[in-house]
Amino acid sequence: METMGVDPFVFRLSIFVLAVFVGYYVVWSVTPALHTPLMAVTNAISSVIIVGALIAAGPAAWSLAKALGLLAVFLAAINIFGGFLVTQRMLDMFRRK
Amino acid sequence: MTADFAALAYLGASILFIMALRGLSSPRMARRGNIYGIAGMAIAVATTLAEPGVLGYDMILVALVAGGGIGTFAARRIQMAAMPQLVAAFHSLVGLAAVLVAIAAFYAPDAYGIGAPGAIKVASRIEMAIGAAIGAITFSGSIVAFAKLQELVTGAPLVFPGQHWLNLLLGLALVALGVDFAATQDTSAYLVMIALAFVLGVLLIVPIGGADMPVVVSMLNSYSGWAAAGIGFTLENTALIVTGALVGSSGAILSYIMCRAMNRSFVSVILGGFGVATATAVKAGERPVKAGSAEDAAFILKAAKTVIIIPGYGMAVAQAQHAVREMAKALAASGARVRYAIHPVAGRMPGHMNVLLAEANVPYEEVAELEDINNDFAQTDVAFVIGANDITNPAAKTDPKSPIYGMPILDVERARTVLFVKRSLAPGYAGIDNDLFYRPNTMMLFGDAKKVVEGILQAL
Numbered sequence: 001m002e003t004m005g006v007d008p009f010v011f012r013l014s015i016f017v018l019a020v021f022v023g024y025y026v027v028w029s030v031t032p033a034l035h036t037p038l039m040a041v042t043n044a045i046s047s048v049i050i051v052g053a054l055i056a057a058g059p060a061a062w063s064l065a066k067a068l069g070l071l072a073v074f075l076a077a078i079n080i081f082g083g084f085l086v087t088q089r090m091l092d093m094f095r096r097k
Numbered sequence: 098m099t100a101d102f103a104a105l106a107y108l109g110a111s112i113l114f115i116m117a118l119r120g121l122s123s124p125r126m127a128r129r130g131n132i133y134g135i136a137g138m139a140i141a142v143a144t145t146l147a148e149p150g151v152l153g154y155d156m157i158l159v160a161l162v163a164g165g166g167i168g169t170f171a172a173r174r175i176q177m178a179a180m181p182q183l184v185a186a187f188h189s190l191v192g193l194a195a196v197l198v199a200i201a202a203f204y205a206p207d208a209y210g211i212g213a214p215g216a217i218k219v220a221s222r223i224e225m226a227i228g229a230a231i232g233a234i235t236f237s238g239s240i241v242a243f244a245k246l247q248e249l250v251t252g253a254p255l256v257f258p259g260q261h262w263l264n265l266l267l268g269l270a271l272v273a274l275g276v277d278f279a280a281t282q283d284t285s286a287y288l289v290m291i292a293l294a295f296v297l298g299v300l301l302i303v304p305i306g307g308a309d310m311p312v313v314v315s316m317l318n319s320y321s322g323w324a325a326a327g328i329g330f331t332l333e334n335t336a337l338i339v340t341g342a343l344v345g346s347s348g349a350i351l352s353y354i355m356c357r358a359m360n361r362s363f364v365s366v367i368l369g370g371f372g373v374a375t376a377t378a379v380k381a382g383e384r385p386v387k388a389g390s391a392e393d394a395a396f397i398l399k400a401a402k403t404v405i406i407i408p409g410y411g412m413a414v415a416q417a418q419h420a421v422r423e424m425a426k427a428l429a430a431s432g433a434r435v436r437y438a439i440h441p442v443a444g445r446m447p448g449h450m451n452v453l454l455a456e457a458n459v460p461y462e463e464v465a466e467l468e469d470i471n472n473d474f475a476q477t478d479v480a481f482v483i484g485a486n487d488i489t490n491p492a493a494k495t496d497p498k499s500p501i502y503g504m505p506i507l508d509v510e511r512a513r514t515v516l517f518v519k520r521s522l523a524p525g526y527a528g529i530d531n532d533l534f535y536r537p538n539t540m541m542l543f544g545d546a547k548k549v550v551e552g553i554l555q556a557l
Contacts, residue, residue: 008333009220015335016326019342022115027347030121032441032466035351035448036180038121039318042344043187045114045134046325049194051107051145052332055208056201057160058151065205066153070160072197075190077164078171083187084135085172086180091131093177093455094124096462 037090044083050076106144107336113137114340118347124461141336150208177456178413181314181445182246188317189239192298195232195324196291199225202331203287209332217282221331226275226287228327230294235320237298242313245302246445252307254369260304261368267297304369308410308487310445311355312366319348351447358441358467360493360503386522389540391552394516397540399557401478401514404428404435405470407507408450409443411484411519415546421483422457424550427557433478437464438471438507440488471508480512484546486519490531499529515539518549 030038053076056069113133120130145151175183202225206212211221244250274290277283305313326341356363398404406425412418425435437459443450454464474480482489485507492499493506509515510533517539524530533539542549 009330012330012333012335012338016330016338016342019111019339020346023118023343023346024350026115026118026343027350030118031123032354033439033448033451033461033464034121034124034127035354036184036446036452037127037448038118038347039184039314039351039446039448040180040187041117041121041131041134042318042322042347043184043191045117045138045340046191046321046344047194048110048114048138048141048336048340049191049198049325049328051141051334051337052198052202052209052328053194054142054145054151054157055148055332056198056205057157058148058153058208059205060152063205065201065208066156068197068201068204070156072194072201073157073160074164075194075197077161078168079164079187079190079194080138080168081165082168082172082183084131084138085169086175086183087131087134088128089172090177090180090452090455091124091127093452093458094127094461095455095458096460 034091034094037087040083040087040090044080044087047076047079047083050080103144103148104335106140107334110137110141110144110336111339113140114336114343118343176416177452178416179247180452181310181449182243184446185239185243185246185314185317188314188321189236189243191321192232192235192237192239192324195321195328196229196236198328199229199232199331200288200291202328203284211331211333215282219279222279222282223275224327224330226278226290228324228331229287229291230271230275231320231327232324233291233294234298234301235317235324237295238302238313238320239298239317241299241302242310242317245307246310252310254306255303256369260300264297264300267293267300271297301367305366306369307445308442309366309369311442311447311449312352312359312363314446315348315351315355316367317348319345319352322346322348355442355447358505360501360505384535386534386541387537387539388543389516391542391549392556393540394542394549395553395556397514397516398424398428398433398479398481398553399431401428401433403473403477404433404479404481405474405477405509405512406435406437407480407482407485407489407509408437408439408454409483409485409488410445410449411546413444413449413453413484415484417483417547417550418453418457418459420547420550420554422454422459424554424557425459425463427554435463436470438467439464440467440485440507443485443488467505467507474508474511477512478514480509480515481518482509482515483518483550486524486531487529489533490529492529492532501529509533510536510538513538516542518542518544518546520545
């Protein structure tokens with residue numbers, strides 16, 4: 001039966017394609033007035049790449065990969081804090097009368 | 098923590114990210130959406146930190162605090178008019194982080210469970226090559242976009258003969274090196290491919306002019322998403338795959354909306370050079386225009402029952418949004434109905450004008466999008482154009498030879514009177530004359546946008 005199993009890559013590809021569709025419908029529902037906050041927040045959440053950076057930075061012993069990982073953690077952290085905070089700042093300005 | 102539990106936590110983070118975007122469907126829900134996004138990020142980071150291979154907490158903490166501090170500082174200090182630059186700078190960081198993670202995965206594949214050094218799974222090699230290449234293009238392209246928006250370099254398109262062939266050649270070389278790397282795991286093929294991708298990122302953005310920046314910023318937004326998704330496949334992490342897909346499609350949709358608002362194809366924007374060839378066709382100054390003073394404008398505005406304000410990039414440059422808001426308040430106090438009309442490509446990024454007006458405390462109910470307000474111009478006493486030009490040019494409707502023919506415009510010429518705040522009669526970005534300047538119902542108010550509006554305010 002092992003030969004019948006689906007390659008895990010195909011599972012991930014399925015998730016990816018479905019997420020593209022989710023993104024498509026969710027983003028079309030965003031009001032044009034909030035397109036700038038949309039870009040700021042998508043920027044913040046794409047910094048979830050920090051999970052890859054943390055794994056590279058994880059080992060206790062120094063290596064090239066750890067140094068690269070730490071630098072990536074630093075860059076992604078700028079984005080995460082900056083992206084979410086600036087989004088919050090913008091959204092706080094959108095007020096009713 | 099078991100791998101299954103971690104996978105479920107990443108799924109939870111993905112759902113929170115989707116809800117963060119969903120919240121932006123209305124300003125009322127959006128703040129809560131942002132909280133969901135922050136929660137999702139906290140879950141993703143905490144889950145990774147709890148993984149057995151992650152031990153060196155001290156240095157990680159230093160990197161997190163240093164990065165977090167810089168990000169917090171930037172987010173608090175940035176002016177709303179400079180938001181496009183900030184977003185471009187942030188895109189570049191995502192791109193560079195993607196490149197660094199892809200290189201780290203190459204040197205320490207065992208940490209990611211994708212093989213041993215020199216024996217990485219073929220699928221992972223393909224994925225890390227794609228992720229690194231898109232990340233590198235995102236990084237250098239965003240740096241160029243940042244420099245143009247910050248006016249460190251000229252915003253004019255930089256075109257040279259053979260440009261597109263050079264880009265095509267570089268693109269093909271990228272693919273060839275990527276294939277070579279996937280087949281042989283050759284270190285130099287991988288690193289040279291990444292270096293070429295950095296060069297290609299620069300070359301892709303230099304020919305694109307300032308006013309096409311809304312498309313460029315959206316496009317780089319999209320690229321940063323695809324780069325994250327590519328890395329997500331390498332790391333076999335669903336949170337990254339889902340987020341990358343969300344961000345990638347979001348940027349792609351915004352690019353499409355911007356292109357549609359200019360009636361240009363995505364390809365024509367990417368190939369660049371717009372506004373160069375046509376700049377010589379302008380014959381400004383040969384026809385008579387009616388210029389007015391701030392007092393004249395105040396007199397007309399005082400008599401108006403309905404006013405629509407049309408802001409453009411010039412309002413952002415002059416930081417005139419607060420003065421405009423004060424003027425609108427004064428007019429509203431004397432009984433006029435004042436609204437704002439936003440063209441999708443007004444400004445340097447999608448939604449730029451909305452943020453500026455929000456900064457000046459304009460309630461969002463008074464701000465309308467093109468399709469919602471365009472029919473109202475015919476019943477409007479005064480259309481007040483400030484810092485905009487091409488998006489009001491009637492040639493887009495009447496002159497098939499115009500470079501902007503077919504672009505949806507705001508029908509300001511239908512208003513009883515058009516007040517047009519502008520520095521001079523110089524053409525807009527498209528390099529074409531605006532017939533609106535010479536119409537009998539148009540009054541030009543020459544000068545700096547902020548000073549003109551302040552003058553009107555005084556005269557009111």
